[in-house]
Amino acid sequence: MLAVVDNRSYARGVRYAEQHAVVRMHWDDPENARAGTVHGRDGDFYQPVAYFRELGGASLGFAKGKCDCPVSFNCEHVLTTMQEVKMMDEGNLFGAGLNAERIRELLT
Numbered sequence: 001m002l003a004v005v006d007n008r009s010y011a012r013g014v015r016y017a018e019q020h021a022v023v024r025m026h027w028d029d030p031e032n033a034r035a036g037t038v039h040g041r042d043g044d045f046y047q048p049v050a051y052f053r054e055l056g057g058a059s060l061g062f063a064k065g066k067c068d069c070p071v072s073f074n075c076e077h078v079l080t081t082m083q084e085v086k087m088m089d090e091g092n093l094f095g096a097g098l099n100a101e102r103i104r105e106l107l108t
């Protein structure tokens, strides 16, 4: 994950999640996507979507994220939604990949 997003964005995403900037979340099952609404620092609301890919077996890994903010791709809002997921589970979502069933359980 840190290979596709720089550390500063990641740190900001973590901070956002800690401040509960995520307003709303839902899991789009057919798309393997996690969509959310995030309250940005500038006061605007953005709608990032984090996409996952099948890693084989029942595991999912982070694939890419897009957003309607000016950055638009793998931005801090996407990371915020990802961090929310991570905070709900001690497993490493970005490494070996969590069990897909487990992720869906957490996100429902």
Ligand SMILES: [Zn+2]
Residues within 6 Å of the ligand: 046, 048, 067, 068, 069, 070, 071, 072, 075, 076, 077, 078
């Ligand atoms: Zn964004």
